[in-house]
Amino acid sequence: MNSLLDSKRFHFNWLVLSFWLFSMVILGFIILPLIEMLFEQPLDMIVKAAQMPDVTNSILLSLEASFITAIIAVIFGTPLSYILARTQFPYKSIVEAIVNLPLAVPHTVAGIALLFVFGKTGPIGHITERFGISFWGTIFGIIVGMLFVSSPYMINSARLGFENIDIRIEKAARTLGATNSQVFFHISLPLAFRSILSGMVLTYARSIAEFGAVIILAYHPETAPVKIYELFLTGGLKQSSAAAVLLLIITISTFILFRYLTNLNKKA
Template sequence: MRGLPGRIFQAWMGLSALLVVLFIAIPLAKVLTAPTWDVLLETLSDADVLKSVWLSMSASATAAFIAFLFGTPLAYFLARHQFPGKKVVESLVDLPIMIPHPVVGIALLSLTSPHTGFGRMLQSMGIEIMGTRTGIVAVLFFVGMPFYVNAAKSGIESIAPRLENVSRSLGAGSAATFFRITLPLCWRYMLVGIIMCMARAISEFGAIIIVAYHPMVAPVLMYERFTAFGLKYSQPVAVILILVSMLFFLLLRTLSLPKEKTE
C-alpha cells in the first residue's frame, strides 16, 4: 500500500509541474506566433519601435551601471557588518520589489516636486525628472537596485573574511584588498546582479507612465498601441520584449554560480 501513495504523490508532483510550465509557455508561445512575418518585419523597421526599444535598453543599462557604482558599497557593508537595525535596512532595500509600481512613480515625483527643497535644488542644476530620460533612469534604478544589491551581497558573503584579513595583515589597504581579493572572487555575482537589475528595469511600466509617459520606453509604446489599435499592432512589440527578456535570463543562467562558498 505504501507504493501506491508514493506513486500518486509523484504523479501529482509531475502533473503540477507540467501545468505550471504550460501555464507560462502557452500564452507566451501564442504571442510569439501571433504576428505574421510581414507585420513583424514592418515593426522591426518602425523607427518609433526601434527608438523605444533602444531607450529601454540604454536607460536600463544606465540604471544598472549606477546600481553597480552605488549599490556595491552598500552590499559590502551589509555583507561584512552587523549593526542594530540591519534587518530594517535590508527590508528597506527590498521594499521596491514589493510596493505597487505606481507608488514608486508617485514617491519620486513627490520628492522631486518644485514644492520641495530637493526639487528646487534639482531645478537650479537644470535637472528635470518629469517627462525626461533622467526620470526614466531614476525609476529604473529605484526598481532594479534591490536585485543588484542582493546578488552582490551574496557574492561577498561567499568569500571567507579571512582572505581579506590576510590581505590587510600583509599591508594592503581596504581599497587594494577590495580590488585585488573581493572583486576578482565575486565579480560573477555582481555581473548576475547587473543582468537582473537590467531585466527588471526593462519590464517596468507602472512607475514609468507616471513619471515619464514620453519619451516612450518599449512597454509604454506597447500599451499605447494596444489601447489605440488593439492586439495586431501591440503583439509585435510584445514579441521583441519577450525575446529580449529571454536573452537576459539565458545570460543569467549561463553565469549562475555553484552554491559552494570560497574556502
C-alpha cells in the same frame, strides 16, 4: 537490507516525479503565454512594427535607460551589499527592509512617491531644475523609476556573492599586511564579481520591463512598455502584440547574451 534500499529508492523516485509534475505546471504557466504570442503573430506584422520609428525609438530608449540603470545600481549598490554582508551594526534589519521595500510597493505608488521628490516642485527636482536637469518627461526620470524598482535585485545578488566568500581568506590577507581597501579590490570584489554581474543582468532585465513607475514619472519620451500600452489602447491587441513580440525578441536576445557573458566569467 536490499529490500529496504529498494523501498527508499521507490519512494524517492515517486517524490521526484511528483515534484517534476508540479514544476511543469509552473514552468508551463510562465512559458506558454509567451510561446502562444510568438506563434500567433504573423511575421509581416513584426516586420511592420520594426519599421515604425516610434516603436523602434521606444525600444532603443528602453535598452539605453536600462543599461545606464544597471551601471548606476552596480556603482552605488555594491558598497551597500558589502556592508550588509560583512558588518554588523544597530538596526541592520531596518536597512535590509528598506533595500527590499521596492519589491513590496506597487509600482504606480512608487512612481507617485518619486514624483514628490524628483518632480518640478520636489526637493531634488526643484534644485536640479536650476541646472537645466529635469526628471519629469526625460530619460533621467525614466532611469530614476527603473532604478527604484530594480535596485533590490542588484544589492541582494551582490550581497550573496560577498557572503559566500570564505571570510578566512580576507582575514589571512589582512594578517599579511593588506589594507581593507586592498582586501576589497583585490580579493573580495574579484571573488564576488560573478554575483555582481548576475545582479547587473537582473537589474537590466527588470528595468526594461518597468511600466508603472515610469509612466507616472516620465510618460514621455515613451519607453517600449509605455508605447505598447498606448498601442493597445489605440489599436487593440493586433497592433500592440506585434510591437510586444518585437520587444520580446530583442530583450530575450540581450538577456541571453548577458547570461552567456556571466557564464563565461563563471568558467574562467
